[in-house]
Amino acid sequence: MPHVIDQAVHARLIATVPRSRKVPARLRYDSQDPLAVHVVFPPVASLDGAEVGWTFARDLLADGLREPSGQGDVHIWPCGPDHTMLEFHTADGLAMVQFPARDLRRFLMRSYGVVPLGAEARHLDVEGDLAALLREA
Template identity: 50%
Template sequence: METVPVTLRYDSRDPFAVRIDFPAPATLENSDITWVFGRELLAAGVSAPTGVGDVRVRPYGYDRTALEFHAPEGVAVVHLRTGELRRFLRRAQGAVPWGREHLYLHLDHGLAELLRDSY
């Protein structure tokens, strides 16, 4: 199995989502790729298999969590240390507590951006 350094990110401005960045050498397009998926999906997949679409998360052996990314070109599987993933999720919860994500949505700003050229 090849080791690829990926970056998992969370931003409170998009409180329901997490991002994982793949560096160019690890992609078929030879360019940096970012996948965006639900924080809740990631948290649930630490304990039990979850997801039926493009992103699936499941426990894998001792202290590993597998993230599967399904695309027309194929499937990429990333194994993360579950302990590190739990720490990441705790930090994300410290930034935006579970169940409070709606308080961090900036709907007025987003709507204004959508409508700014419609005048």
């Protein structure tokens, strides 16, 4: 049975123009996609008025809470004892968003309650995903 965690959080969008501001966000974890976490920013948080979502490895979030981590589109690192920075890269530029570290840790621990660390493979439906991929082809 699939299990989803959907946690509302507040973050701070780091910017010079317009100035930094608090933004709402949602952290999401789905046991049917056990290796990934999702961060979703509602339209009010984006410059173009569209919802923005990012998906990245749950392990990246765990690593980034302890030390600078990531390559490519998503980078995560501790920012003092109370905050964690998430940096998202696109072809148009980048966004830096500061989250309370306690909110990210709480979300991560909740995800481990659904799918324990190291047990992700037991929750993957490789055959079903492959069948769906072949149907699309």
